[in-house]
Amino acid sequence: MPKAPEADAIVLFGGAGDLALRMLFPSLYFLDADGFLPDGFRIIAAARSALTPDAFREEVREAVIARAQPTAVDPDAWARFSARIDYRAVDATDPESLKAIVEALGDARAPIFYLALSPSLYIGVGRALAACGLATPASRIVLEKPIGRDLASSQRINDALAEAFTEEQVFRIDHYLGKETVQNLIALRFANTLFEPLWNNLTIDHVQITVAETEGVGERWPYYDEYGALRDMVQNHVLQLLCLVAMEPPSDMDADSLRNEKVKVLRSLRRFSRHEAVAASVRGQYAAGVAQGQAAEAYETERGAASETETFVALRVDIDNWRWAGVPFFLRTGKRLPERRTQIAIQFKGVPHSIFGGAADGDLIANRLVIDLQPDEDIELILMNKAPGISQRGMRLQSLPLSLSLLKAYSGPNARRRIAYERLLLDVIVGNSALFVRRDEVEEAWRWVDGIAEAWGEAAMAPKPYPAGSWGPAGAFALIERAGRAWSD
Ligand code: NDP
Numbered sequence: 001m002p003k004a005p006e007a008d009a010i011v012l013f014g015g016a017g018d019l020a021l022r023m024l025f026p027s028l029y030f031l032d033a034d035g036f037l038p039d040g041f042r043i044i045a046a047a048r049s050a051l052t053p054d055a056f057r058e059e060v061r062e063a064v065i066a067r068a069q070p071t072a073v074d075p076d077a078w079a080r081f082s083a084r085i086d087y088r089a090v091d092a093t094d095p096e097s098l099k100a101i102v103e104a105l106g107d108a109r110a111p112i113f114y115l116a117l118s119p120s121l122y123i124g125v126g127r128a129l130a131a132c133g134l135a136t137p138a139s140r141i142v143l144e145k146p147i148g149r150d151l152a153s154s155q156r157i158n159d160a161l162a163e164a165f166t167e168e169q170v171f172r173i174d175h176y177l178g179k180e181t182v183q184n185l186i187a188l189r190f191a192n193t194l195f196e197p198l199w200n201n202l203t204i205d206h207v208q209i210t211v212a213e214t215e216g217v218g219e220r221w222p223y224y225d226e227y228g229a230l231r232d233m234v235q236n237h238v239l240q241l242l243c244l245v246a247m248e249p250p251s252d253m254d255a256d257s258l259r260n261e262k263v264k265v266l267r268s269l270r271r272f273s274r275h276e277a278v279a280a281s282v283r284g285q286y287a288a289g290v291a292q293g294q295a296a297e298a299y300e301t302e303r304g305a306a307s308e309t310e311t312f313v314a315l316r317v318d319i320d321n322w323r324w325a326g327v328p329f330f331l332r333t334g335k336r337l338p339e340r341r342t343q344i345a346i347q348f349k350g351v352p353h354s355i356f357g358g359a360a361d362g363d364l365i366a367n368r369l370v371i372d373l374q375p376d377e378d379i380e381l382i383l384m385n386k387a388p389g390i391s392q393r394g395m396r397l398q399s400l401p402l403s404l405s406l407l408k409a410y411s412g413p414n415a416r417r418r419i420a421y422e423r424l425l426l427d428v429i430v431g432n433s434a435l436f437v438r439r440d441e442v443e444e445a446w447r448w449v450d451g452i453a454e455a456w457g458e459a460a461m462a463p464k465p466y467p468a469g470s471w472g473p474a475g476a477f478a479l480i481e482r483a484g485r486a487w488s489d
């Protein structure tokens with residue numbers, strides 16, 4: 001396949017929104033400051049509000065300053081960056097209105113259209129771009145998650161976009177794939193001989209994936225209430241992490257090689273029946289409590305009405321293939337939990353026979369590989385070793401972590417942890433879709449998630465309340481304890 005041309009402009013629809021100002025503009029600024037943006041690359045923000053380009057640049061400047069803290073924004077880098085920015089007031093779903101974008105793009109030949117917009121607008125924007133001649137073969141379109149609310153709505157969006165853009169032109173973002181440690185997981189598994197022979201049901205007892213947030217839903221409830229934790233987090237971020245842990249080695253780092261392996265995992269996820277949904281899943285919703293030392297409102301208070309939307313999910317997932325048969329994956333994600341933590345824990349089996357006897361036998365614990373993604377990036381392998389010193393009762397054992405702390409790797413004077421969107425935006429500019437989600441991946445994930453949502457419906461499983469600041473409903477502990485394991489908190 002011929003190499004995609006480097007993009008020469010980006011149009012950020014929804015360019016004055018939360019995502020654009022908090023993440024996308026700071027990411028573009030840092031890319032520019034580090035010399036990654038092509039010469040002449042233009043940035044056009046588009047939203048309906050009437051703003052002058054100067055007023056808009058000022059908003060961006062404030063957002064970049066806030067994000068760069070504690071580092072100051074370099075005046076030369078800012079001057080170069082702000083000269084690239086333009087703002088147009090348009091309705092992105094109206095081809096007539098989009099003429100302002102045609103004009104602003106001028107002679108740009110390979111523009112990126114980034115839809116930082118509500119997914120309900122994706123179909124309309126795709127059609128409007130096609131109608132005004134902007135969906136050229138050299139253009140690219142970037143979609144934020146969630147793509148649809150279920151398989152059917154996701155297919156409608158994908159079908160509509162496919163009328164104007166080929167699959168190679170569509171970049172579906174899951175920002176977890178831009179995170180440094182998520183990519184490091186690929187390196188850890190496939191750039192070391194150490195782990196791969198052990199990465200299967202002969203040696204691994206179970207896997208835990210936790211994506212815990214301390215924040216509540218707050219003002220995002222109009223979106224969140226329609227989706228809930230299953231659709232907002234499990235369908236995308238959590239399943240992407242699961243795929244990277246569980247996939248077979250891809251033949252290379254080519255986009256399709258990687259994504260083919262992820263799709264195979266998604267197809268192997270065991271579907272939930274109504275009975276399994278009750279036994280192997282927990283839905284929760286935070287009630288009032290104390291989060292990070294402060295009184296926190298219940299979700300229903302934030303929302304202003306009763307709601308059946310879950311803010312917490314825990315699942316026991318089985319992957320029906322040769323590698324993972326008999327190895328449960330325990331997933332949990334939620335808002336208003338006691339700490340912010342994204343972690344993958346690979347629990348190995350214990351040694352088949354202990355030679356130590358006596359007290360040392362009790363010391364013996366099975367190896368665990370703990371991959372922390374947030375807030376700190378760290379990889380620890382918990383190993384057993386001899387406790388130092390001598391004792392009349394023979395050898396004692398202790399567990400010690402072998403740590404590969406990325407904090408240290410980022411601790412130089414100019415070190416800065418990159419925003420996940422920096423990597424992803426750069427990949428869209430150069431046309432590399434390896435870290436983006438292919439249509440069949442999104443749809444397989446929805447197919448599985450729809451099954452859970454349907455099973456919940458059939459079993460009339462309402463979310464159980466949990467106090468804000470706790471680790472979810474008691475059922476989440478029972479779920480893993482029934483399988484003879486415990487969360488690695
Ligand atoms: P916001 O509501 O903050 O921003 C939406 C933007 O879209 C506003 O600038 C709005 O401005 C503009 N807009 C709305 N309708 C139109 C239209 N017809 N034509 C042009 N512009 C329009 O949303 P977010 O930034 O939070 O989210 C955007 C997308 O990103 C969503 O899909 C969300 O799910 C996703 N996302 C967001 C994350 C976040 O952290 N915020 C994280 C991950 C995904 P105006 O009213 O002036 O038109």
Ligand code: BG6
Pocket residue numbers: 145175213232374
């Ligand atoms: C978004 C979800 O995709 O990811 C949010 O819509 C969630 O609900 C966020 O808070 C978490 O992202 P991160 O990078 O802060 O872990």
